[in-house]
Amino acid sequence: MSAEDAPSRPRTATLSDVARAAGVSIATASKALNGRDQVKAETRDRVLRAAERLSFFPNALAKGLLAGRTGTVGLLTSDLEGRFSIPILMGAEDAFGAGKMSVFLCDARGDAIREQHHVQALLSRRVDGLIVVGSSTNPRTSLGSDLPVPVVYVYGPSEDPADLSIITDNVDAGRQAVDHLIATGRRRIAHISGDVSYSAARDRAEGVTTALTEAGLPLSGERVMFGSWSESWGRGATRLLLERAPDTDAIVAGSDQIARGVMDALHERRVDIPEDIAVIGFDNWAVLATNSRPQLTSVDLRLEELGRLAAQRLFEAMDGDVRHGVESLRSRVVTRGSTTPSH
Amino acid sequence: MSAEDAPSRPRTATLSDVARAAGVSIATASKALNGRDQVKAETRDRVLRAAERLSFFPNALAKGLLAGRTGTVGLLTSDLEGRFSIPILMGAEDAFGAGKMSVFLCDARGDAIREQHHVQALLSRRVDGLIVVGSSTNPRTSLGSDLPVPVVYVYGPSEDPADLSIITDNVDAGRQAVDHLIATGRRRIAHISGDVSYSAARDRAEGVTTALTEAGLPLSGERVMFGSWSESWGRGATRLLLERAPDTDAIVAGSDQIARGVMDALHERRVDIPEDIAVIGFDNWAVLATNSRPQLTSVDLRLEELGRLAAQRLFEAMDGDVRHGVESLRSRVVTRGSTTPSH
DNA sequence: AAAACTACCGAAAGGCTTTTCAGCAAGATA
DNA sequence: TATCTTGCTGAAAAGCCTTTCGGTAGTTTT
Numbered sequence: 001m002s003a004e005d006a007p008s009r010p011r012t013a014t015l016s017d018v019a020r021a022a023g024v025s026i027a028t029a030s031k032a033l034n035g036r037d038q039v040k041a042e043t044r045d046r047v048l049r050a051a052e053r054l055s056f057f058p059n060a061l062a063k064g065l066l067a068g069r070t071g072t073v074g075l076l077t078s079d080l081e082g083r084f085s086i087p088i089l090m091g092a093e094d095a096f097g098a099g100k101m102s103v104f105l106c107d108a109r110g111d112a113i114r115e116q117h118h119v120q121a122l123l124s125r126r127v128d129g130l131i132v133v134g135s136s137t138n139p140r141t142s143l144g145s146d147l148p149v150p151v152v153y154v155y156g157p158s159e160d161p162a163d164l165s166i167i168t169d170n171v172d173a174g175r176q177a178v179d180h181l182i183a184t185g186r187r188r189i190a191h192i193s194g195d196v197s198y199s200a201a202r203d204r205a206e207g208v209t210t211a212l213t214e215a216g217l218p219l220s221g222e223r224v225m226f227g228s229w230s231e232s233w234g235r236g237a238t239r240l241l242l243e244r245a246p247d248t249d250a251i252v253a254g255s256d257q258i259a260r261g262v263m264d265a266l267h268e269r270r271v272d273i274p275e276d277i278a279v280i281g282f283d284n285w286a287v288l289a290t291n292s293r294p295q296l297t298s299v300d301l302r303l304e305e306l307g308r309l310a311a312q313r314l315f316e317a318m319d320g321d322v323r324h325g326v327e328s329l330r331s332r333v334v335t336r337g338s339t340t341p342s343h
Numbered sequence: 344m345s346a347e348d349a350p351s352r353p354r355t356a357t358l359s360d361v362a363r364a365a366g367v368s369i370a371t372a373s374k375a376l377n378g379r380d381q382v383k384a385e386t387r388d389r390v391l392r393a394a395e396r397l398s399f400f401p402n403a404l405a406k407g408l409l410a411g412r413t414g415t416v417g418l419l420t421s422d423l424e425g426r427f428s429i430p431i432l433m434g435a436e437d438a439f440g441a442g443k444m445s446v447f448l449c450d451a452r453g454d455a456i457r458e459q460h461h462v463q464a465l466l467s468r469r470v471d472g473l474i475v476v477g478s479s480t481n482p483r484t485s486l487g488s489d490l491p492v493p494v495v496y497v498y499g500p501s502e503d504p505a506d507l508s509i510i511t512d513n514v515d516a517g518r519q520a521v522d523h524l525i526a527t528g529r530r531r532i533a534h535i536s537g538d539v540s541y542s543a544a545r546d547r548a549e550g551v552t553t554a555l556t557e558a559g560l561p562l563s564g565e566r567v568m569f570g571s572w573s574e575s576w577g578r579g580a581t582r583l584l585l586e587r588a589p590d591t592d593a594i595v596a597g598s599d600q601i602a603r604g605v606m607d608a609l610h611e612r613r614v615d616i617p618e619d620i621a622v623i624g625f626d627n628w629a630v631l632a633t634n635s636r637p638q639l640t641s642v643d644l645r646l647e648e649l650g651r652l653a654a655q656r657l658f659e660a661m662d663g664d665v666r667h668g669v670e671s672l673r674s675r676v677v678t679r680g681s682t683t684p685s686h
Numbered sequence: 687a688a689a690a691c692t693a694c695c696g697a698a699a700g701g702c703t704t705t706t707c708a709g710c711a712a713g714a715t716a
Numbered sequence: 717t718a719t720c721t722t723g724c725t726g727a728a729a730a731g732c733c734t735t736t737c738g739g740t741a742g743t744t745t746t
Binding site: 024025026027028031038039040043062064065066067069128 | 728732
């Protein structure tokens with residue numbers, strides 16, 4: 001590589017450049033480009049060709065100056081490493097429509113000070129709204145109600161019921177997992193989940209036990225096995241479970257990671273999946289679910305949909321239609337080989 | 344949830360609000376807040392207190408107006424789902440310093456039209472520079488040299504040598520993997536890699552074979568086994584390998600995903616890791632590497648560092664210090680249980 | 687009393703688009 | 717030919733907020 005003096009970079013063409021090139025006034029050029037009437041067809045053509053030639057596009061900043069809007073939103077997260085933020089972000093980007101709105105991305109990395117810093121930076125850039133993605137499903141502190149722009153909380157709700165939060169219904173997700181297993185003929189269903197301090201773990205467990213009770217079935221292993229969100233806990237818990245309840249014919253794992261550990265332990269014991277024991281996870285994380293042997297059935301939390309809805313609600317709030325409270329979305333089971341025989 | 348009329352949102356305080364509250368002119372308020380002299384200490388205090396009370400912070404847009412810079416950069420990626428962009432993004436965000444610079448994130452999803460769209464949107468927002476994250480290590484088409492702002496390509500280099508690209512040295516990464524295995528006493532080293540159409544696969548393979556040749560060792564299995572970047576290929580290739588070269592004592596897997604498949608197949612055959620066969624992967628993807636049994640030694644491609652350097656180079660280019668060509672970074676081996684006995 | 691400060695203020699610049707309104711030309715009608 | 721339309725065009729203002737420049741009081745020093 002090498003260094004040298006900056007080459008003369010082409011300046012971006014402004015409207016006045018186009019007007020000059022087309023031999024008309026700025027006002028006429030603006031009208032021609034925006035499809036206003038009161039411009040002769042021939043003149044309009046000339047302007048459009050000039051704009052094309054100079055590869056002109058309007059300055060969004062100047063436009064925002066008039067409109068009183070910048071066409072930007074801030075997305076605040078603490079979970080960039082994790083797998084929640086990204087799908088949500090994609091869904092939101094989707095809903096905004098490419099180019100119409102631009103997204104400032106900020107990762108606070110779990111630090112409240114840094115978060116405050118980012119909020120300030122975003123407000124100083126005059127974003128039209130904020131989306132806050134929680135780092136877990138647990139409720140988080142509100143950014144406060146005295147912000148000059150609307151805020152939508154996603155994945156993890158705000159503690160303040162006056163805020164609007166969009167979340168996945170985890171109780172229902174647990175219920176769906178069990179319903180799927182029952183529908184595929186399972187009767188001795190166990191549940192190995194993650195850290196009990198996470199509401200996601202507790203909610204899914206509630207859904208699982210409720211669905212079992214309603215079906216008149218016991219929980220195999222008697223208790224929900226809470227532990228941590230790791231493969232190794234999945235492995236260890238499975239070994240314990242098989243000792244305690246060797247007739248188990250299905251395991252609801254609290255996450256795809258745990259499910260991978262469960263499957264690993266089952267392979268180790270030469271237990272056939274799904275013939276002897278079926279396994280279902282949560283998250284539908286492609287890397288884990290589609291690479292296991294057999295592929296893993298998993299409850300998809302529809303994070304993109306969450307992001308899309310959040311963006312939509314933010315738009316509405318920007319237009320004055322402000323909502324409050326918690327809005328929850330249903331997840332859906334993605335069936336693969338770990339619960340249904342492949343032939 | 345419920346909808347209602349928009350509550351009167353507090354307007355963000357401007358400098359003139361502060362000046363009025365402190366009973367001074369706008370000019371004096373500005374000087375006081377920016378630590379300029381020519382302001383009496385008592386007056387400065389009054390202004391600072393007023394600013395505090397109104398929770399004033401300067402408008403970045405107006406500031407940029409004067410400075411001729413917006414303090415924003417665009418980050419263009421096609422791999423948000425994947426694991427490359429995120430660490431790079433984090434590194435870049437890090438280097439820019441929280442609040443000083445804000446990042447517009449755009450995902451083109453592999454679509455050239457959409458990418459062009461995003462570039463235009465970013466330029467219309469007057470970003471000070473662009474970072475382009477490749478979706479693979481393969482060279483990608485340049486955005487062109489006629490852009491009004493500097494561009495830095497990361498992970499995947501630009502095809503145009505006049506652009507500046509920052510990449511990982513994958514040949515060296517392959518060499519390091521082998522050096523590590525040799526240092527831990529291995530002599531019959533095989534290499535199972537991913538899709539041969541990826542330069543990452545070819546480069547790492549080149550590094551592996553070069554290092555082996557230099558050490559006077561053969562490649563176990565005779566050929567590099569190219570396939571796909573999946574666990575199932577790792578499993579299948581391992582079975583083939585053990586038939587063809589049963590005395591193999593170490594496997595360099597082309598990625599952590601492949602490595603997981605390799606380990607899975609070894610477990611199946613009751614081969615001890617690392618006693619009988621050591622395994623090393625690439626990417627150091629925590630979710631995969633730290634959850635395997637034993638934990639996986641992996642070559643860390645230092646993506647954060649890549650992002651950090653890209654941001655730094657972008658800064659330099661914004662100041663007129665433009666570089667060209669390809670700058671490559673060395674990776675480093677993160678040692679875990681799959682290559683070294685845990686006791 | 688003149689010169690040299692200090693502390694402060696008013697005004698303008700800095701960026702670009704959109705819109706408004708007045709004006710000008712060419713064609714149509716009396 | 718004079719007047720009236722009609723159809724376009726262009727100059728200028730508005731939209732936002734900070735910083736800086738030049739200037740004016742008032743106060744201190746020589």
